[in-house]
Amino acid sequence: MKVVSLNVGLPREMSYHGKLVMTGIFKEPVSSRVMLRTLNLDGDKQADLSVHGGREKAAYAYPVEHYEYWRRELPGKDLPYGMFGENFTTEGLLEETVCIGDRFQIGEAEVWVTQPRLPCYKLGIKFGRAEMVKDFLRSRRTGFYFAVLHEGHVAAGDSIHLVGRDETRVTVADITRIYAFDKGDLTTIERALRVKALPEGWKGHFQRQSKTEQRK
Numbered sequence: 001m002k003v004v005s006l007n008v009g010l011p012r013e014m015s016y017h018g019k020l021v022m023t024g025i026f027k028e029p030v031s032s033r034v035m036l037r038t039l040n041l042d043g044d045k046q047a048d049l050s051v052h053g054g055r056e057k058a059a060y061a062y063p064v065e066h067y068e069y070w071r072r073e074l075p076g077k078d079l080p081y082g083m084f085g086e087n088f089t090t091e092g093l094l095e096e097t098v099c100i101g102d103r104f105q106i107g108e109a110e111v112w113v114t115q116p117r118l119p120c121y122k123l124g125i126k127f128g129r130a131e132m133v134k135d136f137l138r139s140r141r142t143g144f145y146f147a148v149l150h151e152g153h154v155a156a157g158d159s160i161h162l163v164g165r166d167e168t169r170v171t172v173a174d175i176t177r178i179y180a181f182d183k184g185d186l187t188t189i190e191r192a193l194r195v196k197a198l199p200e201g202w203k204g205h206f207q208r209q210s211k212t213e214q215r216k
Contacts (some may be wrong), residue, residue, distance in 0.1 A: 001092030001094075001104075001159065001160035001161070001162075002088065002089060002090070002091050002092065002157065002158065002159050002160055003088055003090060003091075003154065003155070003157060003160065004081065004091050004156065005081035005082065005088075005156050006011060006029065006030055006034060006041075006042040006085055006087065006088060006089075006154060006155055006156045007028060007088075007089065008030055008034065008044035008087065008151060009025075009026045009028055009043075009082070010024070011023060011045055011046070012024075012026055013169075014122075015119070016127050017069070018124055020078075020123075021122070023045045023122045023206040024044070024045055024053075025085035025122050025125075025126050026082075026085075026125065026126070027082035027087065028082060028083055029080070029081050029082055029156065030156075031155075031156060032155065033107070033153040033154065033155040034059075034108075034154060034155065035152070035153055035154075036111075036149065036151060036152060036153070036154045037058075037148065037151050038055060038058060038148050038151060039054070039058055040057060040058055040059065041087055041154075043086075044059075055147055055148075056145065056147050057115075057147075057180060058145070058146055058148045058200045059087040059111070059144060059145070059146045059148070060086045060088070060117060060144075060145055060146075060154065061086060061087070061088040061089075061090050061143055061145075062084045062085075062086035062088070062089055062090070062117075062143035062144060063089075063090055063091070063093055063094055063095075063141070063143065064081070064089050064090060064091050066143075067079055068139040069139065069141060070141075073135070074127075076193060077127070080209055083126075084143065084148070084189060085125070085126070086122070086143055090153075090160065092160065093160065095116065095140065095143075095171065095172040095173040095176065096172075096173045097171065098113055098129075098144060099113065099166050099168075099169050099170055099172070100115065100166060100168075100170050100171070100172065100197050100198050101110040101113060101165070101170075101195050102165055102166060103149065103162070103163050103164035104146075104159070104160050104161060104162055105163050106158050106159075106160050106161075107150025107152055107153055107155060107210075108150075108151075108154070109148060109150055109151060109152035109153070109154050110123050110146055110148075110149040110150040110152070111146035111147065112146060112147045112148075112149050112160050112197055113145070113146060113197065114144075114146065114147050115144065115172075115173065115175065115198065115199060115202060116142040116144050116172045116175050116176045116179075116199065117142045117144065117145060118137070118142070118179075119133045119136040119137060121144075123136060135212055137180060140173060140177070142172065142176050143147070144172045147197070165174025166195055166196070166197060168191050168192075168194050168195050170172065170191050170195050170198075172194050174192065175198070175202070178206070178209075179193065184213045184216075185214060186213060186214070189210050190210070191211065192206055193206055193207065
């Protein structure tokens, strides 16, 4: 497992339905070592902190393995690393095997997997097609967010080492599935509620979802 590309970028303005919006989704690969801090990488910043960023979303990882899928889905579209707004383009980490609460050593830093990425309309702006938001979620190729447990320098080419697993073994793919596709899976929902690393916002959503499903 390794970092294929390390990508950063500062917010910029884009036109959306005749209005200017700020977005931090534009990332460019960097070759130097970069400090990964509690809230983001040096040289990187999120635009709308109500839905992006913060300690539980300090950095976003997206599997390089998914790029081939999107090249098939979007023929002719240029897809450089960082295209999905990811900070870490990774190799060897997939949503079906990475668990919420897994801890990884990347370079000098230690990170904690907290949640899948739910796309917003800015992904559609980036790709020039509003349906990209639904296509992204439907693909279940979401990537996942890291919280930073220990700050440190990271770089493209760094190995990624698993240093701890959450005993509940709820995968990133599980969270996406019970959120959007299999809302009646109360067994997995109950397991997810026990995962320490899963943010309270997600837990509140699943508690409400569980009550709704039980009333059916």
